[in-house]
Structure formats: structure tokens, C-alpha cells
Amino acid sequence: MFAEIGHFALVLALAIALVQTFVPLYGAHVRDRGLMAIAVPAAVVQFVCIAAAFMALEQAFIVSDFSIKLVADNSHAAKPLFYKIAGVWGNHEGSMVLWVFILSLFGALVALFGNNLPDALKARVLAVQGSIGVAFLLFILITSNPFIRLDPAPFEGSGLNPLLQDPGLASHPPFLYTGYVGFSMAFSFAVAALIEGKVDASWARWVRPWTLLAWTALTIGIALGSWWAYYTLGWGGYWFWDPVENASLLPWLAGTALLHSAVVLEKRGTLKSWTVLLAILAFSLSLIGTFLVRSGVLTSVHAFATDPRRGFAILIIICLFIGGALSLYAWRAPLLKTGALFAPMSREGALILNNLLLAAATAAVFIGTLYPLLLDSLGGPKISVGPPYFNATFGPIMLPLLFVVPFGPFLAWKRADAAAAAQRLTVAALIALAVGIAAYAVHHRGPWLAPLGIALGAWLIAGSFSETAYRVRLFRIPLEESLKKARHLPRSAWGTALAHAGLGVTLIGIVGVTAWRQEVVTAIPVGGRIEIGGYSLLLKDVRGLVGPNYQATEGVFEVSENGAFLTYMQPQKRFFPVEKQETTKTAIHTNLVSDLYVVIGDRDDEKRWSVRVYYNPLVPLIWIGVVVMGFGGLVSLLDRRLRVGAPAPARSRRLAAAQPAE
């Protein structure tokens, strides 16, 4: 019953999305307020319908209604409730429903809170958003209907891929999709602006919060995915340059560039057509990411579907939207008038450099990710492009960018004094130097580049906070007054500093684990010992365990540091009888500075257990840094001037008090 309601709600949503696409667009063209106004209720009702469909699917998973094919294929009555709820997006059909659910949520938010948007712009934005909805709702209804019934219904479902039964991964898709789909807002605004032939500062003020929200969610989503890969796959790595990972990194890079160029557009009214292009590209890369991940051209836990019809359908959607938007851009972008002039050495100039380097990094990752697929589809040899390629391209492009990040906020708009900016960064430079020397003194055995990398990370952190310290006149006026100033600093200034500093923290983590990781792969009997990174692990016991829906073999390691007992670590190898699949449950002992990472494998003929142990120094900093970055995005988002739907006058009042940040 609920499934039929859900199915009907999806069809209804499609009909409404069609209305939302065409009526307001025509209304905006003929300047008919009544027709334009239809966009608002349409967006809201479309959201309500898709929410109803989503809830119907949730209901089916929670009560384990195996008469629905999707539930029977992907769920099991013995599965914990949490994974029944998350199981909805643990498969192709359900994840597409989540996709349109978030898409319509964004549309409804613009409809409800966009009261101060010009009528025509609002109507066009919602129309474009509606058209994306039409494409994906059609895709779901034609190729991936989640509500197909089975008759007779099986007594038991065939379970969810055990690799997906994990809290990190269960929450990864909602964040990732909020990011992917969030860029659709920037896309809709860009296309609407192209139709109008007008882009101005208020447009940028509208686009920025949506982009920031999407970027923050995507940042967290990528981190969750990487963290999951780190602790479940048992390879001790956090990023494999796998095409599926790159698919999420590409929109992130483009979105980061968009975030920065939108600032220039908002504050200075320039970089118009470039910002519009980036908005189109960010969402296009999200669509390509969806295609790569969902079409089955790649093998991974994400490739649920091997139905070629689906990949083909997504390809058509991609071509329509990307091709359409880029054609519109080619046709209309020359209408966008260039804004104010500025010198190459200025905040604008620095942000352009940022954009160029990010665009170059995006291009490098894009080539490496798609070249093998392109070659294969043209009938060429099968090749793979691995980490060496990405290390050789992504690194050299990103390093100069990271180096100049702290300069940006110190440069004035229009024309800046580089020497003054450098002078204000003296303290940060000294801190970076000291940290680099300390790193060299502690770990002089590693590669010579490593201390430099650590110093660069410290430079980013110290440099980012130099700007806030300068603005609150830290140590130059009494501390109390500085604190008072700090409280009155716009939140976006804090957001910028936090995001940039988070980048530095992540960099230190990456450098540390790359340069100084230790690995032992061996086989030991019960009672055997492994020495690594100053720790000693004694395999005390190997025992069998039974979990809620799996059986496990668990190794018990007694870990001691410098002869003193530290902790027990219990890695497992789990077998899920329903899915007939084995998974690895790693044991990780962290002190937030370094990780000890243990994986247990099979027993060999001589009763030795194969064991893999990693000592991963500084690795937790990678995720701590990303969390700080995401937190920075959130703080910026709460800035009064950026508040979604904040009336324009609020900005001009504050502008007098605070120099604009970032």
C-alpha cells in the first residue's frame, strides 16, 4: 500500500516538476507575475511528493516488506535497524531517490526563503531546478523504479553488502549528495543569469551561501568516505586515487574555486563570466561523478548497477545538461559586462591565481580519471592510471597554491602592497621555519621533502590565524580589547581562517603518514610478537565470535609501549552468512597523533595467522583537518551577511564596521 503511494507520489512529482520547469520560464519571458509565482508552490509540492516517496521507501525497509523487490534484494530482517534505515541508499534505486529528495529540498528552500530575490530570477532559478528534477525523476521511473513488487514475496531478503554496514559509510551518501546536489543551486542560478543576461553582486550574494553549504557537506562527505576506506578496507591507506574517489574530488575542487571567485564577484563585481562558468562546471562534474559511480563503468562498492540502460540514460542526461548549459554560456556570456579594474597584485589577482591553480588541478585529476575510460570506449588497450600519475601532477600544482594561501587575506582589493603583506606574515614564517627544523630533528631519516611539507602545513595554520591576529591587533593593544574585537570580527573571517588552517592540518597529516609510515606483513602463531614504531604486539589468542548477523574470527593482541602495557587490540575477520561474504574489521589504536593499525588474515597450514600491522604517524590529523575545514565552512555560513535570504541592507550597515573577509 505504502509502496503504491510512494510510486504515485513520484509520478506526481514528475508532473509537478514539468509544470515547475515550463510555466515559470514562460512567465518570466512574458513578464507575467501570476505565471512566475507558480514556481513557488510547485517547488514546495514537488518536495512534499518526493519526501512522501522517500518515506514510503524507508517504511518498506524498516518493516522489511520483502514483497518489494528492492527490499528483498538489499535488506534482511536480521539487520540492525540503523542499517535498515541507511539501507535505503545502500543500493542504486534508493540512492537515486535520495538524490532527487535532496534536489527538491534545495528547490523548496529557495522557494520558501527566497522572498527578496527578484521575481524573474527566482522563477528562472526554480524552473532550471525543476528541469533537473524532471530528468532524474524520469530516469528513476523508467530505469530504476524502487517500488517494483515481487509476487510471490520471498520470506527473507538477500541482505546488504556487508562492506556498507558501517556507520561511517551509512552517513557518507547523504553528505556527499548534499554536496553534489547542492551545486545544482549554483548551476540553476548560473543558467538563470545567462537567460537574463545579467550577473551582479546581489546574484553572487545569493549563490555564495548555497555553494558554501554544498561545499561544506561535500567536504564532510569526502572525509567520511576516506575515513571509511581507511578503517574498513584494511589497506591502511586513506586515499587511493580510485576513479570513484576522484569523482567526488572533482566537484570539490571546482566548488572550492567557485567559492573564491564568487567572493570577487560579490565584492568587486568582476570575474562575472568565469564565475558563471565555474558554477556550471561544478555541477557538471557532480553529474559526471554520479555517472561514473552509478553507471557500472567502474568496479567498486558503489557500482550497484550493471544495467547498461542506466549508464546510457545518465549519459544522455549529462550531455543534455552540460551541453545545454555550455551552449547557453557560449551564446550569452559575452553579454555579461566586465566590472571594476584591478592590478595583478591585489586580492582579486590572488583569488584569480587560486582559481587558475584549482582549475589546473581539476584538469589534471579529470584527465587521469577519464583517460582510461575514454581509451577503453574507443577500443584501445585497457590501462589504469594509478597514484604515481596523480602524485606527479596534483602535488606540483597544489603546492604553490598552498604556499600562497596565507597571503590572500592580507592583500587589499584593487591594488595591494605585497611587501606589507609579507611583513605581516613574518611571525607565521618564523613559526613554520621552527616547526620544519623540529620535524627534521625528530625524523631526519625520512625523505628530505617531509620536513618541508610539515613546515608548509605549519605556515598555512600560522598564516591563516595571522590575519585574524592582525585584525584584532593581538599583543599590540591590551588582550581584553583584542578579545572584544575578536568577538566582533565577522564570522566569515573566522570561517576563512579555520578553513585555511584546516587545510594545513590535513597537509601535515598527509605528509606525516606518507613519509614516516611503517608496515609489517607477516604470519605469527599464537604467542608470537611483532615490533613496530616503538610498540610491541603479542598475539595472545585467536577466538571465534558470533555477532548479530555475522560470525567473526578475532585476534587478541596485547600491545605494550616501551615495555609497559598499553591496551588490547582485537581485529576481526567477519563472515556474513546471508550475503556469503567476508569483511575485515581492523583494530585501530589512536592517540590522535598517530595510529596503530592491525589487520588479521587467514591461518596457514602451520597454524600461523597472517597479520598486517601499520604504524601511521600523524594520520588522524588528516580527518581532524577536514573537520576543521568543514567547521570553517559552517561558521562562514552563519555569517550575518551570508545568511540565506538576509536582506541586502544588513550588509551595507556592517560593511562600514568590518572590512570584507575573503
Add this chain to the structure above:
Amino acid sequence: MARKLTRKQKRATFIVLGLAILGGAVALALFALRDNVVFFYSPTEISERGLGVGQRIRLGGLVEQGSVKQAGPATIHFTVTDLKDKIKVTYTGILPDLFREGQGVVAEGAIGPDGVFVADSVLAKHDEKYMPPEVAAALKKSGEWRPEGATGGS
């Protein structure tokens, strides 16, 4: 002149800078691609091409039934076959959870002087329902593609 660039000159500066950076990135990418591309071969292709010792490739095929043997601590020998030709592989480390005899596998590494393929990574990331597309394609090429039997059930 340095202070008073005209609008056109300023724009030209940024366009040149932009092209230089993007061009540099593409050049870097192409250069890196030349050195870091790893080709995917089936056992048949390896014997046909007479692959040199030490050349990095990805080897794909099925793990031959009954070929997996323990050879020292955490070192495993097995044979990869495309049902037409086969090659011996040695690997030190923990095998992926989905590694099983009769199932598809992708191993990355190089052929040693003794003709045995030394893998430094072994992937078996596919689930029960299908095999890595590369392996399926290799089997199709060797004419041994049996969609039902070859996947090992399900």
C-alpha cells in the same frame, strides 16, 4: 608603465598567466601519463606479447582451482588463468576478503626473472554477483566467457 597598465594589457596579463598555468598542467598531465600508465593484460596476452621482466602491468583473470599455496609467512602462490593460458603469481600480504579460487582477480606488479609474476597488490573488489569488467573482457577475448558458470555461482 608597470603601474598604469591599460585594461587590455591587464586582461592580456591574466589570459597569458591563465594559459600558462593550464597549459603547464596539461603538459604535466600528459608527461605523467606517459610514464605512469599501467596496461592491463590477460595471461594469453602476456605470452603473446612476450612481456619484459620488470615491466609493470595489471594482470587479470580467474584464480585457478586448487592453485593457491602457502609459501612462507604471509606469502602466497597462485595461478591466474583466462582458461586458455595461465601464469604463476606470488604475493606477500593479506589477500582481499573476496579472493577465492575460481573467482576473478586483478593483480598489479611485474614479471620476475624466473617468469613468475610478482604482485604487490591484489584486488578482488567485485561482489558475488559479477566480476571486474577487465576480467570479463579478458575472458571474452580468450573465448572462454561463460556468464553463468564463470562467475562462480549466484
